[in-house]
Amino acid sequence: MRRKIPSITALMAFEAAARYQSFSRAADALSLTEGAISRQIAGLEEFLDLLLFHRVKKRVQLTDIGKAYFAHVREDLNRLERNTLSAMAYQDGQQILELAVIPTFATKWLIPRLSEFSRLHPEIVVNLSERALPFLFGDSVFDAAVHYEHPAWAGNAQELLFEEELVPVCSPQLLGGKTALSIDELAAYPLLQKNTREDVWRHWFDMQGFQGRNPVGGPRHDLFSMIIQAACYGRGIALVPRLYVEDELRSGALLIPLDRPIRGLKKYCVVYPEHEEASPTLKLFIAWLMQAAREQSHGPAMRAGIN
Template identity: 35%
Template structure:
């Protein structure tokens, strides 16, 4: 931890410019301030440090020995800031695009199509991170995210990518114990397994014309893989994308207990802060993923 308080940055800028020019007037012109303002900043810095940085002789100004020793680290610090800022600014245009996505969507839909994106945008390197939590764009270093839900995310731009077929599934032992449901309404009496938002089951019952549902209890999971494991363990009936449980259905580990439904309100959405809408690499990814989803919905 730094024991001494950081000197004022404006005073450090005045020192570096004056030391480089050995002229208060030229430093003032570079910094777009008056010579008097530069002189005041230099005095502030010397008072802050408790040392003399310049000799003032007639109308000339020269560095003291302490000033000469102080200049290289100050100049190097400003150089590092400039270089780091340039790298960040450049990264906004090209470089790495970090995409946060659920592991299921990444493996089932995104990854098999990435070759096309890379061929069309060779200057952008995708960094795909799998995460089922909500993203803090200001902290997590994520440029865009793809999430499954209703598409309402305050402060974020949201673009519907695609909806998926949803199928109610349960473990055979649960079906044997409760009996195969004769109608969708029968499932209101079953134990349920939920996703993190706990809204999908209510939407599904509404889509089936079942209005009086009441509270639906049961565990919820923010990870689709854990939700599948809970359903496999017989903890309840779950609503899952058909493609996600195709293997388990084919092998008899899970049983479909009602018809597949397309919940239009629930879909995968591309989201990012509204202020980033026009950034080139985000715009390129947005165009590509929306075009790819449209082609998947309407193949030639």
């Protein structure tokens, strides 16, 4: 039976026009004429029997269904491109593992260790893609995710790696020669905030029994990597996972002014679909990852490890 799928050319024209909110800019991006873009989108709207754009003089604006369709088409085209690139890069005997990862965890912990995995298993290529939030495996190309434990992962297999341990860190220059602070002194400095963890400083101060300041004021950032960089440049004190700042602590770029960690707010885990048996490639990776997590948990940088 013939599939109800529009042409790739039409979908690419629609995605570009929706992204730029302009037929002329879409034409420039795809090296086509504006008339060609207009014809492709008109044909797509006829195929769908839907209006995807409102045309107002020389401007175009997505309809409500156009906005929803754009989100799906963009993801589908991205997935198709990734799959195509993987096929083009394939070498005989090569095995590919697609992983979704938390961005800062990947750059600060996972990637530095992957060279060891590649040495042990040179036939396996590990591709990493950023996913900050849980997702449905059925709607993705991923074999597994290295992520936080979360109720949204219900129905999937989860293997605990280790608990998060948060510590306050700052640049030595911020302290003007001091190497340690009391809780009252620390509370006087700017506190760097993570947008999705707005209560973490409040929780830390509550653990210390300190109620003397507003813990949610201070510069805000999306990623821990941004907060760490801001701390390195003296913009304030950051509360970050200790494993993310191991290099900076060793080099002296950052120090811990008050070593009172909080643990257990988040747990790192590897997640994969439970309804299907893990492939031999994924099993090898999970076994290696669990061993690396055990070494992290018992290493000196983790200090107390998992409680």
